[in-house]
Amino acid sequence: MITLNKVIYRYSMADSEKSANLEEVMHFNLEIAKGERVVVVGPSGAGKSTLLNLIAGFIQPTSGEIILNHQNMANIPPGKRPVSMLFQENNLFEHLTVAQNVALGIKPSLKLSREEKQEVIDILSKVGLEKEVKRYPHQLSGGQKQRIALARSLIQHRPILLLDEPFSALDQALRFEMLDLVNHICEAFSLTLMMVSHYLDASLQQFNRCIVINDGTVIFNDEPAALYQPANQTVAELLRLKG
Amino acid sequence: MVPIKTLLPGMFAATTILLIIGVALSSLLIFAWHTGNIAIYFDAYLWHTLQITCLQAALSTLLSILAAIVMAKVLTLVDFRAKSLLLKIMSLTFFLPSLIVVTGIIAIYGQHGWLAKICHWFGLDLHISIYGLQGILLAHIFLNFPYACQLFYHTLMAVPSEQKKLASQLNFSHYIFFKIVEWPRLKRQLLPTALLIFMLCFSSFAIVLALGGGPKYTTIEVAIYQAIRDFELLQAIVLAGLQLICLFLLLVFSNKFNKNSGLNISSVPDDYKLPLSILGYVVTIFILTIGVLFILAPIVAIIVDGIYAFRWSLLTVPLGLAILYSLIIALGSAIVTLLLSLLLLWTNSRLLLKNCLRSSRNLMIVGNLVLMIPSMVLASGFFLIFFPYAEDPLFVSLLMIICNGLTALPFILRVLEIPMYDITRQYSHLAQLLKISGWRHFSIIEYRALKPLLVISFSFAFLLSLGDFGVIALFGEQSINGYSVTTLPYYLYEQIAHYQSGAVTALTLLLLSIALMIIIDRNRTHYDHTK
Numbered sequence: 001m002i003t004l005n006k007v008i009y010r011y012s013m014a015d016s017e018k019s020a021n022l023e024e025v026m027h028f029n030l031e032i033a034k035g036e037r038v039v040v041v042g043p044s045g046a047g048k049s050t051l052l053n054l055i056a057g058f059i060q061p062t063s064g065e066i067i068l069n070h071q072n073m074a075n076i077p078p079g080k081r082p083v084s085m086l087f088q089e090n091n092l093f094e095h096l097t098v099a100q101n102v103a104l105g106i107k108p109s110l111k112l113s114r115e116e117k118q119e120v121i122d123i124l125s126k127v128g129l130e131k132e133v134k135r136y137p138h139q140l141s142g143g144q145k146q147r148i149a150l151a152r153s154l155i156q157h158r159p160i161l162l163l164d165e166p167f168s169a170l171d172q173a174l175r176f177e178m179l180d181l182v183n184h185i186c187e188a189f190s191l192t193l194m195m196v197s198h199y200l201d202a203s204l205q206q207f208n209r210c211i212v213i214n215d216g217t218v219i220f221n222d223e224p225a226a227l228y229q230p231a232n233q234t235v236a237e238l239l240r241l242k243g
Numbered sequence: 244m245v246p247i248k249t250l251l252p253g254m255f256a257a258t259t260i261l262l263i264i265g266v267a268l269s270s271l272l273i274f275a276w277h278t279g280n281i282a283i284y285f286d287a288y289l290w291h292t293l294q295i296t297c298l299q300a301a302l303s304t305l306l307s308i309l310a311a312i313v314m315a316k317v318l319t320l321v322d323f324r325a326k327s328l329l330l331k332i333m334s335l336t337f338f339l340p341s342l343i344v345v346t347g348i349i350a351i352y353g354q355h356g357w358l359a360k361i362c363h364w365f366g367l368d369l370h371i372s373i374y375g376l377q378g379i380l381l382a383h384i385f386l387n388f389p390y391a392c393q394l395f396y397h398t399l400m401a402v403p404s405e406q407k408k409l410a411s412q413l414n415f416s417h418y419i420f421f422k423i424v425e426w427p428r429l430k431r432q433l434l435p436t437a438l439l440i441f442m443l444c445f446s447s448f449a450i451v452l453a454l455g456g457g458p459k460y461t462t463i464e465v466a467i468y469q470a471i472r473d474f475e476l477l478q479a480i481v482l483a484g485l486q487l488i489c490l491f492l493l494l495v496f497s498n499k500f501n502k503n504s505g506l507n508i509s510s511v512p513d514d515y516k517l518p519l520s521i522l523g524y525v526v527t528i529f530i531l532t533i534g535v536l537f538i539l540a541p542i543v544a545i546i547v548d549g550i551y552a553f554r555w556s557l558l559t560v561p562l563g564l565a566i567l568y569s570l571i572i573a574l575g576s577a578i579v580t581l582l583l584s585l586l587l588l589w590t591n592s593r594l595l596l597k598n599c600l601r602s603s604r605n606l607m608i609v610g611n612l613v614l615m616i617p618s619m620v621l622a623s624g625f626f627l628i629f630f631p632y633a634e635d636p637l638f639v640s641l642l643m644i645i646c647n648g649l650t651a652l653p654f655i656l657r658v659l660e661i662p663m664y665d666i667t668r669q670y671s672h673l674a675q676l677l678k679i680s681g682w683r684h685f686s687i688i689e690y691r692a693l694k695p696l697l698v699i700s701f702s703f704a705f706l707l708s709l710g711d712f713g714v715i716a717l718f719g720e721q722s723i724n725g726y727s728v729t730t731l732p733y734y735l736y737e738q739i740a741h742y743q744s745g746a747v748t749a750l751t752l753l754l755l756s757i758a759l760m761i762i763i764d765r766n767r768t769h770y771d772h773t774k
Binding site: 080 | 403405406408409411412413414415416419423424427515518
């Protein structure tokens with residue numbers, strides 16, 4: 001489903017102290033099967049978001065293949081990839097209603113047929129917000145906003161869902177509730193999920209697989225429980241996991 | 244209660260301002276009262292003037308805004324090395340002396356301008372006269388469009404990169420993205436910007452005088468000037484009254500819409516751009532090139548023509564005198580502006596701190612009163628009272644210092660008002676504990692903390708006065724005996740009006756302005772860093 005084959009991403013970073021440009025290199029090799037739910041963790045700045053941006057197509061790799069649905073998409077624009085992605089914030093357009101925000105996933109022109117309008121309501125009911133169609137994002141709570149963004153990515157019918165710390169701004173209880181919802185949705189729609197998280201608690205166990213990234217490369221790729229095995233002590237120490 | 248000691252500086256400044264404006268206005272009114280029949284001046288000419296004034300201002304505003312939106316959009320699509328420099332230049336052309344704008348426009352689009360020369364080289368003969376409505380519009384667009392453009396650009400750049408990423412994932416076209424994401428953000432800024440441009444074009448003087456090409460295209464401001472020159476003083480008063488009413492209405496109107504212009508210009512590095520097709524890229528580069536040429540060509544033309552025309556023999560005594568007068572008058576009016584604004588804001592900050600909102604607002608209205616009263620009205624008022632002294636250089640210089648100082652006041656108040664209040668509030672308790680007050684408070688707290696801002700304000704007031712061509716147009720005309728005051732803009736206007744080459748004069752004025760703008764920019768950067 002998602003294969004990253006010798007993907008190299010070079011970028012230059014301005015170093016304010018030396019006032020010079022430092023070149024950094026990241027390289028990824030990765031294989032994720034259809035329907036898997038993967039959590040991506042690692043220190044900040046390690047390259048977690050870069051990995052997601054490469055898969056979504058917001059940045060292009062210097063070399064290597066990004067194979068999505070058996071097709072190399074390394075140079076395909078984001079709108080033509082089988083991928084939808086959500087961010088920590090700014091997922092909704094504030095001056096559009098809930099229904100309009102979701103409808104953008106069907107047609108950017110917002111001119112929907114009757115069936116398509118019904119589809120919007122149906123998908124909103126899947127995330128429990130069918131009553132809020134006429135409201136605006138600023139009238140909603142943080143959790144509700146993310147549910148609507150989720151509804152929009154569902155209506156796009158794209159088999160890969162990427163989440164870049166989408167629930168980090170929510171409180172603990174709500175975060176677990178949202179994770180349940182995501183798991184449920186991924187199963188119902190048979191989606192492949194990759195989610196960046198900075199939480200290393202019980203939520204890890206909700207995923208089939210955990211990928212740890214450090215210094216622009218994958219240093220651990222196994223099921224979450226394996227993190228606590230003695231063989232992976234260095235990784236656990238890097239993440240400051242408590243056994 | 245607010246102690247009288249804190250009220251005194253502001254009261255003093257406010258009284259001075261009211262006195263000056265009051266004297267000028269009442270001299271106009273008394274004169275009108277004594278002369279009687281005003282009705283004869285409410286003729287077709289008056290309405291024609293009003294119509295033309297509104298028409299050219301409306302067209303200038305519309306075209307400037309449209310060009311600004313297109314150019315701002317184009318700028319968000321591509322990155323290039325000199326982009327930040329270009330944006331800086333764009334935010335500064337707004338403050339170029341209007342006669343520099345006139346010279347630059349003539350140098351490019353005039354009969355012997357660069358455009359005509361290039362067309363001639365290609366075998367085309369271009370016979371478009373720059374004088375008339377087209378010249379006025381061109382100059383007004385040149386003056387205002389870059390300023391509006393960089394405002395819009397910062398608004399567009401404030402769109403969160405997440406939303407741009409979502410847009411490209413949702414397959415938005417550039418048109419849809421503009422309609423759904425960018426337009427709603429621009430819309431909030433559109434009306435205040437348009438009103439500002441409209442107001443400036445409405446009371447435009449030098450550009451219309453130099454490029455209007457006769458009485459067919461005249462504005463109220465120019466008509467006042469011509470009425471005074473023809474000694475039709477009563478007509479001048481009617482026109483001045485009309486101008487006053489129009490500006491008052493515009494100000495009331497703009498205050499109504501200006502409530503929420505609190506823009507949060509965040510400089511978050513943008514890390515994503517919507518994908519651009521090859522055709523889109525070509526169109527973008529094409530528009531960008533035209534825009535950059537339009538902005539830079541007149542400035543470059545002044546520099547090149549100035550250097551090309553330079554002869555030592557052109558450094559005449561009149562030019563030297565003009566430079567000297569300009570610098571003295573600009574220095575004087577910058578001091579007046581800074582002094583008045585510091586006195587007003589000293590009291591204002593303390594009133595705000597004591598929660599006396601109404602008194603603070605009244606004080607600020609007095610400071611901004613000059614916005615409503617164009618310098619031509621002010622000058623004509625003084626002209627009537629002090630007509631006998633109109634040939635005394637010392638008196639004319641003093642009058643210009645006061646008029647220019649007052650004209651710059653609202654702009655400087657806008658720069659200093661919030662920082663002055665913030666710094667007073669921030670150290671209010673500390674200053675009380677350490678018993679720092681009065682002059683010592685100013686020298687220890689305001690002066691040291693806000694030094695870059697004070698330099699900016701001073702240079703800004705200096706620049707505005709340096710480029711002013713309003714009051715001097717009235718009083719400079721009396722130079723029969725050759726001992727009268729001339730400033731650089733006046734000298735330049737004389738040369739343009741007599742179809743002489745003003746290249747060297749224009750270059751001098753431009754270089755002085757650029758030097759001031761560099762000082763302003765340096766201190767702005769310095770201030771932003773220390774904040």
